[in-house]
Amino acid sequence: MGQYLVRRLLISIPTLLVISLVVFAILELSPADPVGNLPLTIPPEVREQIREAMGVNDPFLVKFAKWLRQFMVNEPLNIFEEITGLNFAPPLSLAQEDLISTGEEGYGELASSLSADIQSTGRSVILDGQAQELFRSDRQFFLEDSSNSPLFLNEFANGTVGRELSNDNIDVPEGELLPLHKSRLRYLSWQTRSPIIDLVIERTPQTLWVVGLSYLAAIFVAVPIGVIQAYRQYSNFDRFSTVFATVGFSVPTFFIGLLFIYFFSVQLGWFPSIYDTTHVVTDLDSFLFQMRQSIMPVTVLALFYMALLSRHTRSSMLENLKLDYVRTARSKGIAERRVVGHHALRNSLIPVVTLIALGIPGVFQGAIITEQIFRVNGLGQLLIIAIQGGDLPTVQTLTFIFAVLNVFFNIVADVLYAVLDPRIRYT
Amino acid sequence: MKPLFRTSRSLTRPEESGEFSASPRTLSGDAWRQFRKHKLAMGSMGVLLLVVLLVLAGPLVWHTDPEYIDIIAAYSGMTAEHPFGTDNLGRDTLARTIWGGRVSLAIGLTAMVIAMSVGTVVGCVAGYFRRLDGLLMRITDMFLSLPTLPLLLVITLLFREPLRKAFGPEVGIFVLIVVVIGMLGWMPTARLVRGEVLTIKEREFVSAALSIGSDDRVILRSHILPNVLSPVIVAASFSMAGAIITESALSFLGLGFPPDFPTWGRLLFDGKDYLTLTPALVFWPGLMISLTVLCINFIGDGLRDALDPQLRK
Numbered sequence: 001m002g003q004y005l006v007r008r009l010l011i012s013i014p015t016l017l018v019i020s021l022v023v024f025a026i027l028e029l030s031p032a033d034p035v036g037n038l039p040l041t042i043p044p045e046v047r048e049q050i051r052e053a054m055g056v057n058d059p060f061l062v063k064f065a066k067w068l069r070q071f072m073v074n075e076p077l078n079i080f081e082e083i084t085g086l087n088f089a090p091p092l093s094l095a096q097e098d099l100i101s102t103g104e105e106g107y108g109e110l111a112s113s114l115s116a117d118i119q120s121t122g123r124s125v126i127l128d129g130q131a132q133e134l135f136r137s138d139r140q141f142f143l144e145d146s147s148n149s150p151l152f153l154n155e156f157a158n159g160t161v162g163r164e165l166s167n168d169n170i171d172v173p174e175g176e177l178l179p180l181h182k183s184r185l186r187y188l189s190w191q192t193r194s195p196i197i198d199l200v201i202e203r204t205p206q207t208l209w210v211v212g213l214s215y216l217a218a219i220f221v222a223v224p225i226g227v228i229q230a231y232r233q234y235s236n237f238d239r240f241s242t243v244f245a246t247v248g249f250s251v252p253t254f255f256i257g258l259l260f261i262y263f264f265s266v267q268l269g270w271f272p273s274i275y276d277t278t279h280v281v282t283d284l285d286s287f288l289f290q291m292r293q294s295i296m297p298v299t300v301l302a303l304f305y306m307a308l309l310s311r312h313t314r315s316s317m318l319e320n321l322k323l324d325y326v327r328t329a330r331s332k333g334i335a336e337r338r339v340v341g342h343h344a345l346r347n348s349l350i351p352v353v354t355l356i357a358l359g360i361p362g363v364f365q366g367a368i369i370t371e372q373i374f375r376v377n378g379l380g381q382l383l384i385i386a387i388q389g390g391d392l393p394t395v396q397t398l399t400f401i402f403a404v405l406n407v408f409f410n411i412v413a414d415v416l417y418a419v420l421d422p423r424i425r426y427t
Numbered sequence: 428m429k430p431l432f433r434t435s436r437s438l439t440r441p442e443e444s445g446e447f448s449a450s451p452r453t454l455s456g457d458a459w460r461q462f463r464k465h466k467l468a469m470g471s472m473g474v475l476l477l478v479v480l481l482v483l484a485g486p487l488v489w490h491t492d493p494e495y496i497d498i499i500a501a502y503s504g505m506t507a508e509h510p511f512g513t514d515n516l517g518r519d520t521l522a523r524t525i526w527g528g529r530v531s532l533a534i535g536l537t538a539m540v541i542a543m544s545v546g547t548v549v550g551c552v553a554g555y556f557r558r559l560d561g562l563l564m565r566i567t568d569m570f571l572s573l574p575t576l577p578l579l580l581v582i583t584l585l586f587r588e589p590l591r592k593a594f595g596p597e598v599g600i601f602v603l604i605v606v607v608i609g610m611l612g613w614m615p616t617a618r619l620v621r622g623e624v625l626t627i628k629e630r631e632f633v634s635a636a637l638s639i640g641s642d643d644r645v646i647l648r649s650h651i652l653p654n655v656l657s658p659v660i661v662a663a664s665f666s667m668a669g670a671i672i673t674e675s676a677l678s679f680l681g682l683g684f685p686p687d688f689p690t691w692g693r694l695l696f697d698g699k700d701y702l703t704l705t706p707a708l709v710f711w712p713g714l715m716i717s718l719t720v721l722c723i724n725f726i727g728d729g730l731r732d733a734l735d736p737q738l739r740k
Contacts, residue, residue, distance in 0.1 A: 018569050026581060243467070246728070250721035252672050254679045254692075255713035258699055262706050365576045369676055373699075383577060384680060387584050395581055402574035410572055 001418065008414055012407050017068075019403045024067050027396050028060065070187060071400055078197045191391040199382060200397065206277065207378030210370065211363045213294060214302035219356060222306045223349070226313025230321060230348075231340060241310065248307030253366060257300045257373035264296060271296050277377040297374040301366055305359060312355050316348040350420045357413040361405040458657075461733035468729020471722035478719050482528035493522040493689060512707035514697060524711050527689035531671055531716070534605055534690075535723075538670035541609025543616055543663050547655070550620025551647055555628055564621070571614045579673065582607050583682050600684050604677065608670050616662045623655040657734035664727030668720045675716050691716045 042050075051057060058066075189196050229238040265273035272293050281287045320326065321344055329339045368380030375381070379398060386394035450456075463469060496516045506512075511520035553563035583603060590599035627633065628651065636646050677683040678692030686697070691712040698708030 015569055015572055019573060022573065023578075026578075026585060029585075246724050247721060250668065250724050251717040252675055252679075252713075252720070254676065254695060255709075255717055258695065258702060258709050258713065262702055262709070266703050266706075361574065365574060368576055368580075369680065372680060383580065387580050387682065390584070395584070399574060399577045399581055402577045403572065406572040406574055 004418060005415060008411055012411055016404070016407055019407065020068060020071065020400065021064065023396060023399050023403060024064055027392050028063065071397075075187060075197055075397075078195070079201065083201070187393050187397060189386070189391055189394045191386065191389045191394065196394050196397045199394065200379065200401065203377060203379050203382050206376055207364065207367055207371070207380065210294065210297050210301060210376055210378060211367050214298040214300075215305060215356075215360070215363050217298060218302040218305035218309060221302075222309035223313050223352065225306075226310040226352075227317055227340070227345060227348075229310065229314040230317030233318060238314075242314075245307040245311050248303050253300050253304060254369050254373055256303060257296070257370065260296050260300060261373070273374070275374045275376040277375075297370050297376055300373070301363065301370045304366065305363060308359070309352065309355065313348065313352050316351050317344065320344045320348045350417070353420060354413045354417045357409050357416055360409045361402065364405055365402060458730075458733040462729050465729035465732055467725045468732075471725035471729070474718060475722040475726065478528070478715065478722070479532065482525055482532060485525035485528075486522075489522060489525060491519040491522040493518060493526045494687065495519070511711045512705050514701070514705075514708055520694070520708055520711055523689040523694055524691070524715060527691045527694050527712060528715060528719075530601075530684070530688070530690040531674060531692070532719070534601065534608070534674045535667045535671035535719075537605045538608040538612065538674075539663055539667035541605060542612040542666050542670070543659055544613075545609065546613035546616025546662070547620050547652075547659055549613065549617040551624055551651065551655070553617065554621040554624025555643065555647055555651065560621075563617075567614045567617050570611070573611065575611050576673075576676070579607055579611065579677060580680065580682055583677065596685050597688055600688075604674055604683065608673050612666055612669065616659060616666070619658050619662060620655050623658060624651055627651050627654050661727055661731045661734060664723050664730060668723040668727070671716065671720055671723075 187196050188194065189199060192199065225241055229241050232238055261273045264270045270292075273296075275293050275297060276289075279286065279290060279293070281290050321340075326339060326344050329343045330336070334343075364379070367376075367378060368383060370376070371378045371380040372384055379401070383395065383398045385391075386398065496518060497513070498516060511524060513519055514523075549563055549567065553560045553567075583600075586603055587600065590603045593599060594602055628646075633646060633650055636650050641650075674683060674690065675692030675695065678690050679696045681696055684690055684693055686693070694712035695709055695716075698705075698712070701708055
């Protein structure tokens with residue numbers, strides 16, 4: 001088993017690499033200009049220098065390697081530190097020539113004068129008056145650039161400056177220490193100027209809440225329905241549920257969502273049509289409100305998977321009920337309840353459990369649409385906002401996260417299958 | 428000598444009538460006979476034909492221009508003049524639904540054809556040529572672990588402009604959406620076809636064809652392909668339903684066709700902000716999507732039962 005797990009994990013590495021390449025290449029081949037939203041006052045030759053400094057003109061493979069390092073090493077570490085509160089970033093050690101080599105005039109000059117004035121002492125950077133003056137006078141300019149150029153930052157100050165500056169607390173008195181608790185490169189959003197990982201962490205709970213609740217609801221409704229359907233094959237209940245299931249995954253979620261809003265919010269006024277994202281659960285009342293506002297998004301998202309899972313439970317159960325061991329159990333005089341609920345169900349659930357694992361990335365993707373209908377500020381909404389605003393780094397990160405979810409739950413499904421079904425032996 | 432089995436009525440009937448007038452039973456005839464027993468699938472076929480008729484022949488009967496703006500009649504409910512109501516600019520929803528249906532159905536059909544062609548070719552080649560099998564299946568797995576919807580959104584965002592320049596605003600987006608949906612949807616078919624080809628190529632008729640010196644192309648085209656066709660047909664119906672939903676979802680997120688170009692999803696997207704004023708704006712296009720997809724899915728179910736010889740009674 002352990003050997004299988006290791007092998008399975010090893011196989012997923014090339015998959016992940018190719019997916020990264022695809023995600024990276026799509027954005028790399030796109031005609032978007034990374035310095036496109038800099039102020040128009042910047043002369044073209046400076047613009048060209050900025051591109052040069054950002055590494056826009058680097059060979060494709062160099063850029064991809066840097067990107068990989070960022071996504072496979074830096075960002076996971078950032079997430080880990082963010083969640084645990086630990087900090088094991090290496091102390092800042094910047095070679096002076098790295099900093100100065102970025103250019104001659106214009107932006108390069110700014111960068112080099114600034115870097116010359118930045119002395120790193122452990123986790124802190126001292127800014128003298130000149131550097132702060134530069135920050136203040138050219139703040140917009142500097143911020144724009146630093147957040148527009150993740151790869152440039154890597155060469156510039158390992159991301160530290162960009163991180164601190166985006167926090168709006170740069171008005172430090174002259175000569176004082178600017179505390180830096182991150183000395184690792186962070187991928188910044190073009191829209192909000194903040195690290196994308198922070199945005200992701202901020203929005204994950206809402207998505208998890210909606211996705212988790214609806215998936216649980218779908219499982220707990222679909223499995224019993226599927227079992228009863230199979231047990232009473234061709235009964236009215238079976239017929240009705242089969243048709244209902246087909247309706248469930250034929251009617252698009254956005255249409256069901258709008259119908260729900262129209263009937264339950266507009267006409268009946270039972271549930272709020274817009275998810276209140278600022279709502280905080282403190283007591284029973286606020287918890288009830290949280291449930292009330294979650295009902296519609298959760299139901300809409302759950303319906304599709306309910307239909308899918310009940311179908312599969314039914315067919316898997318039907319297959320098992322025909323098998324000899326069920327007949328044997330019955331002939332031994334075991335109560336029908338136990339035969340169905342214990343003997344047949346447990347075997348029928350093996351493929352269903354795998355399917356449940358495989359479906360999880362799909363629910364996250366389904367949440368993109370559901371969150372858009374009910375204005376839930378989750379990951380899906382972040383993706384849509386980023387796409388509408390042309391915020392390529394955020395789009396790239398989120399697409400990559402969705403891809404990682406896919407790969408991860410593929411592994412989970414395979415391993416679950418191997419664990420649950422003793423007939424399957426992987427060597 | 429008496430034949431061992433003489434159960435079929437079709438054998439005796441022509442003898443009684445004195446001539447062999449009954450046409451021979453064919454595979455497709457059998458499938459059709461089986462399909463007709465599936466009441467839901469037959470009903471769906473009827474409804475789908477109605478939808479297609481409405482969409483294709485609708486403009487001949489309903490002359491209203493879908494782009495005609497009549498501000499005075501804006502937010503009209505369902506009246507004789509505007510059976511499906513009007514939108515915020517007073518454009519007629521019935522006319523827009525008809526034209527939108529053309530686009531949605533065309534996209535579903537084209538994306539399905541692309542997905543099925545790629546899937547069948549990849550599946551046949553992978554199943555038949557052992558040397559290419561590993562590589563092609565790895566590629567298929569890779570595509571399967573791509574996140575469909577996010578990628579779709581990203582690609583339409585990034586390549587909208589260049590394609591618009593190359594083909595014009597509408598055709599450009601059409602090509603983009605169709606190709607992307609097709610290229611992200613061929614994998615299940617490829618796996619299915621590969622599995623079928625793997626078993627079929629061990630059968631006697633393939634060995635026979637090989638022994639008389641047929642080359643691989645002939646064997647693939649005239650011996651293997653016809654035999655994998657039935658699962659492909661079933662997959663095609665589900666693929667088309669999926670493509671229609673995907674395109675609508677894309678338009679619903681505001682990332683599909685340009686605003687003045689109605690598709691069913693786009694109509695939903697435009698109508699959702701006026702839900703309290705005129706729910707008809709959302710209701711009719713949504714109903715059309717749902718009906719079409721539902722019917723195609725039911726037809727797919729019926730086809731699966733009809734084309735699977737093991738299920739045939």
